[in-house]
Amino acid sequence: GAVVSQHPSWVICKSGTSVKIECRSLDFQATTMFWYRQFPKQSLMLMATSNEGSKATYEQGVEKDKFLINHASLTLSTLTVTSAHPEDSSFYICSAESGGTGLIAGAPYEQYFGPGTRLTVT
Amino acid sequence: GQNIDQPTEMTATEGAIVQINCTYQTSGFNGLFWYQQHAGEAPTFLSYNVLDGLEEKGRFSSFLSRSKGYSYLLLKELQMKDSASYLCAPMDSNYQLIWGAGTKLIIKP
Numbered sequence: 449g450a451v452v453s454q455h456p457s458w459v460i461c462k463s464g465t466s467v468k469i470e471c472r473s474l475d476f477q478a479t480t481m482f483w484y485r486q487f488p489k490q491s492l493m494l495m496a497t498s499n500e501g502s503k504a505t506y507e508q509g510v511e512k513d514k515f516l517i518n519h520a521s522l523t524l525s526t527l528t529v530t531s532a533h534p535e536d537s538s539f540y541i542c543s544a545e546s547g548g549t550g551l552i553a554g555a556p557y558e559q560y561f562g563p564g565t566r567l568t569v570t
Numbered sequence: 571g572q573n574i575d576q577p578t579e580m581t582a583t584e585g586a587i588v589q590i591n592c593t594y595q596t597s598g599f600n601g602l603f604w605y606q607q608h609a610g611e612a613p614t615f616l617s618y619n620v621l622d623g624l625e626e627k628g629r630f631s632s633f634l635s636r637s638k639g640y641s642y643l644l645l646k647e648l649q650m651k652d653s654a655s656y657l658c659a660p661m662d663s664n665y666q667l668i669w670g671a672g673t674k675l676i677i678k679p
Contacts, residue, residue, distance in 0.1 A: 492657070
């Protein structure tokens with residue numbers, strides 16, 4: 449149980465175009481979904497937190513108008529990178545959080561990661 | 571502020587034992603997670619500690635001391651496939667995971 453899918457797994461786009469990445473929790477309902485970005489040899493950087501039906505909360509320094517997040521249902525969140533530039537090239541990872549599935553003993557919340565999306569902007 | 575401190579890189583030999591240390595400072599504490607991340611892949615869950623002491627799970631064990639803000643991940647009988655980054659991630663009072671840069675573990679034959 450607790451599988452999270454991400455689509456696409458990799459994408460190449462031209463500078464100035466927009467790219468949409470989907471994150472789905474396949475076998476559980478996610479109260480919260482997170483979007484991370486990771487540059488080579490660096491730590492995961494939290495970009496935003498989204499709850500179903502409400503606006504996403506963005507971390508400091510992350511442009512909400514550039515990285516549009518839509519959490520349409522308890523199993524689907526999307527991240528749209530608008531007007532992408534080469535510096536947006538990175539590994540984008542989503543995670544879905546569930547409270548109390550019991551898969552992680554004692555944990556108040558459990559966060560499961562999607563496989564990631566590698567974005568290359570040319 | 572919130573801070574995670576782990577060694578950047580460690581090297582160990584196949585079949586040996588390695589201990590990866592983590593010290594942390596967070597605003598509140600709701601347990602600590604260890605994740606494994608292979609290059610180019612997303613993190614996968616390894617262990618969770620909320621009480622002091624050692625949690626053993628097969629070849630991997632994780633230890634926590636809340637008073638010292640300290641945890642370690644112990645890997646036994648190392649295999650080549652254990653070459654990866656290991657991320658220590660405490661959960662703060664807002665139930666948010668705090669991520670460090672992780673420790674890159676290199677296993678040599």
